[in-house]
Amino acid sequence: MVAKRSLGDIVFDTVNIVFLTLLVVATLYPCLYVLLASLSEPAEVARAQGLLFIPKKLQLGSYALAFDNPNIISGYINTIVYVGLGTALNLLMTLMGAYGLSRKYLYGRNLFMFVIVFTMFFSGGLIPMYLTYKSLGFYDNMAAMIVPYAINAFYLIILRTFFLTIPDSLEESAKIDGANDFTILFRIMVPLALPAMAVVTLYYAVDNWNTYLRGVIFFAGPRLVSDSGHPARDTDSKRHELAERRHHVGGGGKREVRHDRHRDLADIVRVSVFAALLREGRHDRRREGLRPMDDFKSPSSRYRPVAFWSWNDKLEAAELVRQIREMDEQGWGGFFMHARAGLETPYLSEEWFDCVETCVNEAKSRGMQAWIYDEDTWPSGWAGGLIPRLGEEYREKHLFLAENEIPHHPDDIRMLKIYKANRRYAAEAAYYRDRSSAYRLENIAEITQEEAIREHGDEVILYFYQWTAPLTNPRYRGASYVDLLNPKVAEAFIASTHERYKEAIGAEFGATVPGSFTDDLTVLWNIWGRKKQALPWTTSIPERFIARYGYDLLDCLPQLYFPLEGCERVRIHFHDLVNDLFVESYTKILHEWCERNGLKSTGHLMGGDPIMSYMRHFEYMQVPGDRPSGAGERSAARPAPARQRRLSIRQGRRTLRNVRRGRAKPDDGGPEMDLQLAVPEQRHGADATLVLLFASGGSRKRDHPPNLFYQQPWWGDNRLMADYQARVSYALSQGVRVKDVLVLHVQDSAFAAHTPLRPEAGGLAAKKLEKVLRRLLEARYDFDLGDESILARHGSVEGGRAGGGARTVSLRRHSACADDPREHVDAAGCLHEGRRRRDLFQGEPPAMVDGLPGGGRAYEALLQGALPAGLHHLEALLRSKLPPRIRIEETNGGAAASIYCHQRRVDSGYLYFIINHGRTNAAELLVRIPEQGRLRVMNAENGGGGGSRRCA
Numbered sequence: 042m043v044a045k046r047s048l049g050d051i052v053f054d055t056v057n058i059v060f061l062t063l064l065v066v067a068t069l070y071p072c073l074y075v076l077l078a079s080l081s082e083p084a085e086v087a088r089a090q091g092l093l094f095i096p097k098k099l100q101l102g103s104y105a106l107a108f109d110n111p112n113i114i115s116g117y118i119n120t121i122v123y124v125g126l127g128t129a130l131n132l133l134m135t136l137m138g139a140y141g142l143s144r145k146y147l148y149g150r151n152l153f154m155f156v157i158v159f160t161m162f163f164s165g166g167l168i169p170m171y172l173t174y175k176s177l178g179f180y181d182n183m184a185a186m187i188v189p190y191a192i193n194a195f196y197l198i199i200l201r202t203f204f205l206t207i208p209d210s211l212e213e214s215a216k217i218d219g220a221n222d223f224t225i226l227f228r229i230m231v232p233l234a235l236p237a238m239a240v241v242t243l244y245y246a247v248d249n250w251n252t253y254l255r256g257v258i259f260f261a262g263p264r265l266v267s268d269s270g271h272p273a274r275d276t277d278s279k280r281h282e283l284a285e286r287r288h289h290v291g292g293g294g295k296r297e298v299r300h301d302r303h304r305d306l307a308d309i310v311r312v313s314v315f316a317a318l319l320r321e322g323r324h325d326r327r328r329e330g331l332r333p334m335d336d337f338k339s340p341s342s343r344y345r346p347v348a349f350w351s352w353n354d355k356l357e358a359a360e361l362v363r364q365i366r367e368m369d370e371q372g373w374g375g376f377f378m379h380a381r382a383g384l385e386t387p388y389l390s391e392e393w394f395d396c397v398e399t400c401v402n403e404a405k406s407r408g409m410q411a412w413i414y415d416e417d418t419w420p421s422g423w424a425g426g427l428i429p430r431l432g433e434e435y436r437e438k439h440l441f442l443a444e445n446e447i448p449h450h451p452d453d454i455r456m457l458k459i460y461k462a463n464r465r466y467a468a469e470a471a472y473y474r475d476r477s478s479a480y481r482l483e484n485i486a487e488i489t490q491e492e493a494i495r496e497h498g499d500e501v502i503l504y505f506y507q508w509t510a511p512l513t514n515p516r517y518r519g520a521s522y523v524d525l526l527n528p529k530v531a532e533a534f535i536a537s538t539h540e541r542y543k544e545a546i547g548a549e550f551g552a553t554v555p556g557s558f559t560d561d562l563t564v565l566w567n568i569w570g571r572k573k574q575a576l577p578w579t580t581s582i583p584e585r586f587i588a589r590y591g592y593d594l595l596d597c598l599p600q601l602y603f604p605l606e607g608c609e610r611v612r613i614h615f616h617d618l619v620n621d622l623f624v625e626s627y628t629k630i631l632h633e634w635c636e637r638n639g640l641k642s643t644g645h646l647m648g649g650d651p652i653m654s655y656m657r658h659f660e661y662m663q664v665p666g667d668r669p670s671g672a673g674e675r676s677a678a679r680p681a682p683a684r685q686r687r688l689s690i691r692q693g694r695r696t697l698r699n700v701r702r703g704r705a706k707p708d709d710g711g712p713e714m715d716l717q718l719a720v721p722e723q724r725h726g727a728d729a730t731l732v733l734l735f736a737s738g739g740s741r742k743r744d745h746p747p748n749l750f751y752q753q754p755w756w757g758d759n760r761l762m763a764d765y766q767a768r769v770s771y772a773l774s775q776g777v778r779v780k781d782v783l784v785l786h787v788q789d790s791a792f793a794a795h796t797p798l799r800p801e802a803g804g805l806a807a808k809k810l811e812k813v814l815r816r817l818l819e820a821r822y823d824f825d826l827g828d829e830s831i832l833a834r835h836g837s838v839e840g841g842r843a844g845g846g847a848r849t850v851s852l853r854r855h856s857a858c859a860d861d862p863r864e865h866v867d868a869a870g871c872l873h874e875g876r877r878r879r880d881l882f883q884g885e886p887p888a889m890v891d892g893l894p895g896g897g898r899a900y901e902a903l904l905q906g907a908l909p910a911g912l913h914h915l916e917a918l919l920r921s922k923l924p925p926r927i928r929i930e931e932t933n934g935g936a937a938a939s940i941y942c943h944q945r946r947v948d949s950g951y952l953y954f955i956i957n958h959g960r961t962n963a964a965e966l967l968v969r970i971p972e973q974g975r976l977r978v979m980n981a982e983n984g985g986g987g988g989s990r991r992c993a
Contacts (some may be wrong), residue, residue, distance in 0.1 A: 061153060079103045083965070124249045125189045132238065134191040134633075139200035139228050145209075157194050171258055185259035186252075189220075192864040193248070196241045199789040201235040204230060258754060262512060339982025340771035342409050345374025346763055348412070351744065353383035354736035356396045363736065365403045367751050370762025374398075375410025376733065380417045380425075382744060383688045383736065386418040388425045389538065394545040401546045405553040413557040415538050420561035420647060422536045422627070426520035428530060429512060435530050436510045439565065442602055442797070443504040453511050458992050459493045460485050460503040484600050491869065505598045511580055525564050526579035526622045531630040543935035547638070556641030556664060563647035564623055574797055576601060577619045577652075585622065590614050602796050609793040610892030619829070620654040624661060651803030656828035712846040761982075768981040773954060776947035780823035781923055788828065792801040793892055813915070819914040819938040821925045888918050927953065928969035937966060950974050 070092075078086045085097035107113055141148050142157075155730045164170070179185040207230065217223045231238070274609065292792075353815070368376060376395055380388050387393060404411040417425035429436045440457075447454065462482040493502050510521035523530045539557065547553055564577035568753030586594040592617065600608035601615060607668055628642075635642040645666035658666040733750035750756065787806040795803030819826050827836070926944060930939045945952040951972060957963075979986040 066851075079314050094653040113284065121252065121776075123183075123186055124246055124250075127190070127249040128242060128245045130187055130191050131193070131196075131249075132242055133623050135197050135200055135241060135245075136231070137226070137239070138192060140204055141232060143201045143204035157197065158963060166921070167258075174259065175373050178736070179259065181260055188257070188419075198239055200234065200237055203234050207233055216458060219642065224266070233837050236439065247410055260754075262952070287667075326494050337768055337771060337979060337986075340767040344771040344774065345372060345767040345769075347375040347377065347412060347750070348373060348733045348734065349378050349379045350376035350733045351381035352396075352735050353381040353385070353744070356392075357549075358396065358399045361396060361400055363687075364733075364751070365400060365407065365409070366398055367756075368733070369409060370406045370760070371756065372760040372767065373409070373733075374767070374926065375404065375412060377412040377414040379414040381735075382418055384417070389427075389541060394541065397542070398545055400552055401549050405549065405909060409553075410555050411553055413539075413542050415534075415557050415559050420522070421515055421559040421561055421644070421747045422523045422530060423520065423561070423739055424532055424534055426518045427537050428523050428533050429510070429520040431533055432579070433509055433532065435523055436512075436914060437524050438526075438578045438580070439508050439575040440598075440601075440655075440916060441506055441508045442598075443506070445502050447506070449505055449506075451509070453509050455507040455509075456490065456504065457507060458505045458595055459488050459490060460505070460599060461488050461493075461500045462497065462503060462599075464501055474711075482599075482603050485603075485605070503599065507580070508575075511876050525562065525581070525627045526577065526578050526619070528626040528630060533626045535631065535634050539631075543638060544695075546737065550950035551639030554640070556629075556643055557635055558666070559642070559644035561647045562623075562627065562644065562658070563650065563653075564619065564652060565599070565652075576615075576797060581623065582618065582622070585615070589618060599647045602798055606797075607892075609889060612795060613789055613792045613892040616652050616654075616795065617789075619652070620657055621830075623653075623655045627659045629838070636663075652795050654788050654825070654828065654830070656788075660831055678817070683706050764984070765982050768984055769954070772952060772979070772981070775946040778823065779826055779926065779951070780945040780948055781822040781926070782817060782822050782919075783827050784810075784824050785827045785829060786810070793889070815917075816915055818934070820919065821927050821929060821942050822919060822923070823942075823944065904914075925937065926971070928967075928971075929955070930967050934964045 050214040074093055077096050080101070080103075081093075081101075083095040087094070089097060089708060106124050131931075139145060144150070147153075165173075174180065174189050175186065179189050211229055212225055215229055220228070233234055348368075350368075365376070378400060386396065401411045415421050416423070423429055432723050441449070443449075462485040465481045465483050482503075485503075488502075493504075512520050523534075525531070540558075543550070565575060583594050586592075592609070597607070597611045599605055600611040632642045640661040643664035643666050645655055646658060717928055717972055733748065749759075782967075787810045790806035794806065814824070927942050929940050929942060939957055941953040941956050941958050943956075945954075951970075953970070955968070976984050
């Protein structure tokens with residue numbers, strides 16, 4: 042008899058069936074999608090919208106490409122070996138351990154179980170475990186992957202619990218029959234425990250299959266790193282191919298290059314391609330080898346990475362020599378001898394210079410470079426506390442604004458001006474902020490100090506005063522930072538530091554010791570948490586301001602902080618003067634000393650300050666240093682994205698070309714430009730400095746940026762990356778860079794907008810400029826950055842091009858420009874060049890000239906013929922007036938925005954460096970080069986280069 046089902050039963054079963062069916066489909070379809078996608082053309086999959094149920098243009102190329110990589114086969118072989126051997130050992134050891142601990146007659150079994158269970162909740166940590174296993178010999182061998190993980194405490198407890206459920210009478214009967222413990226275990230207990238053993242075996246097999254961290258930790262080299270999903274690596278050239286390339290001659294006299302991009306080299310480096318196009322002619326026909334760069338495969342130390350070597354412990358000569366040997370063997374070209382937090386050897390002592398001399402001699406014997414780092418920790422200038430103790434005039438100073446009450450000690454301040462004003466609250470106009478209000482100030486009037494003491498009701502009293510840092514800052518060992526706007530500071534700093542180095546190792550200046558690095562220069566650093574009220578200052582600013590601009594800055598101090606009439610002009614003049622004083626009082630003096638003594642001056646400024654004109658400092662550096670810097674960029678403590686590095690790199694290189702002093706050749710992009718080559722994110726290019734820690738104990742391990750030295754488990758493979766970087770550095774040092782656009786910097790706009798009460802305002806212009814630069818690179822337009830003050834002194838027009846070689850096209854985004862726009866822009870090569878003259882304004886044209894509203898004939902001349910250009914069609918405007926030199930697009934019609942190209946003119950033709958700047962995207966590319974000759978693709982990973990092909 043069949044029971045009749047109720048309506049509720051039918052509905053319940055139907056809902057269950059539908060729900061479970063959908064759950065199965067949702068679980069299985071992703072696997073089906075991956076299978077179908079692997080059988081389809083990649084371009085078709087990318088274009089497909091929605092679900093995929095059948096292959097799109099069936100093909101097996103993905104499988105051929107995968108299995109053509111020997112890492113796939115070796116990886117799976119290693120995985121199967123480790124899963125098989127590991128699981129067998131796991132099961133055997135767990136089985137015997139669980140059986141023994143389940144026997145009631147085992148003395149101390151409760152203590153043993155307590156110790157085992159304890160390890161499930163508490164661990165000594167990764168580093169003690171690594172050191173223990175390594176000392177026992179479980180390192181860089183197969184046993185390291187299996188033996189230390191032979192027993193899992195949880196799985197042992199599962200089996201032990203099952204054995205406790207088996208009656209003791211079975212064991213007693215077997216013993217009466219003469220069976221020993223092994224016979225009882227394997228002939229009685231194991232058959233009864235098969236269900237539990239099956240579960241534990243499955244658990245162990247899955248664990249061994251999925252393991253990844255063991256191989257990373259316990260293998261020093263690439264021979265056996267082979268866990269699932271992490272193929273083994275070696276240095277064979279086939280395993281280092283970055284891409285598979287197919288070449289053919291296209292129509293229209295243009296060369297087409299198809300390039301399949303995919304990640305390899307154990308995903309260490311981004312995809313990049315060098316292509317050398319060699320001209321055909323008498324000279325080239327005589328050179329059958331067609332080698333435009335003879336030293337590409339094995340560049341010298343001049344082109345190799347140079348790292349900050351942090352001396353942060355008690356220095357010993359033998360250990361210093363050992364670490365230099367490590368650097369040399371792993372491909373570094375040199376080091377900066379950098380005093381760092383944790384240093385126990387007295388800085389600038391005789392013992393210190395003995396260590397310096399030892400390192401210079403060792404570097405000389407190895408053909409390496411030993412650079413000077415000119416300070417104890419950072420920033421440079423205070424000489425470990427010697428300079429600020431020379432007197433008050435040497436200590437840092439700032440202009441401060443205080444409201445109603447002065448927070449600093451009376452002995453540390455000198456009053457400049459006092460004003461009273463009325464508040465007008467307006468949340469939408471938050472120029473001055475505290476926790477509860479936002480307001481503008483109106484009816485500002487100067488008062489005396491006696492009047493300020495009286496009661497003023499709702500009026501606010503504004504104190505403007507000079508603050509001098511006291512000798513109490515623990516950051517500077519009980520001293521303070523210094524006043525870099527005072528030239529006496531630079532002179533005293535050189536005498537206390539650089540002259541001492543000259544006495545010790547001066548014989549190697551310009552040879553083993555190529556130069557000196559000055560670090561994190563700033564005129565707005567230690568202000569005790571009140572940065573929003575401070576501006577750079579030195580005692581001579583009021584006098585210098587009157588002499589330069591003809592009016593008194595002290596009468597205009599409120600304009601530096603509040604949006605009052607004429608504030609833009611005052612701010613531009615003030616920050617322009619401060620930046621010039623900064624350069625003249627420190628950077629120029631230091632540069633001239635280095636130049637006289639055969640050293641190259643290099644370094645960088647403190648990042649993230651929109652009122653610092655970095656390019657003016659680069660004028661007095663033979664080797665401009667790169668860091669995330671420039672208006673609007675992130676601070677040093679938070680490295681900027683790689684795209685933001687474009688700003689500071691271009692500033693430095695353009696400055697060299699503007700100045701033309703002979704101390705650095707044009708386009709000198711050698712290793713010095715790569716002194717700060719980013720490698721902490723080794724797979725994709727990072728944005729922090731190379732740092733090698735002498736020691737990593739205690740608080741030293743927390744130093745910033747990350748340590749990249751022998752303490753790291755991958756250090757044995759470091760030469761792979763170092764060689765790659767050296768080849769890139771060498772290639773990009775050859776010939777002259779080809780560029781077409783001059784982009785004038787937005788520094789004056791940052792000056793005009795900046796107020797300490799809204800520090801973000803000064804950075805907005807740079808953020809917009811960064812969008813323009815990114816669009817130019819995505820459109821394959823190489824460019825230079827121009828600084829107006831440098832162009833006014835050194836700019837020129839040569840054959841229709843600006844002095845640096847850029848075509849007469851400018852992209853202007855600033856609202857404040859030179860005193861005489863027509864004269865200034867003519868000097869930069871951006872005005873009247875016949876009919877070729879074009880000024881492209883991205884957004885609105887400039888509204889001000891030197892901080893004043895635009896007008897007059899000069900202003901009209903600047904705007905004549907301007908083409909308003911929104912960012913969305915900026916590329917189209919450029920293409921209509923200035924065709925790009927190289928065309929790169931995806932074969933499916935995509936724009937390939939993540940592909941950047943660097944072109945150089947070398948003796949034998951042209952060099953193209955094509956790089957994938959994206960992290961995840963990949964596509965097939967079509968590259969069109971409008972040149973004739975022979976094309977050679979060069980591999981920066983192994984230094985090889987394929988045969989050349991002729992381009993029509």
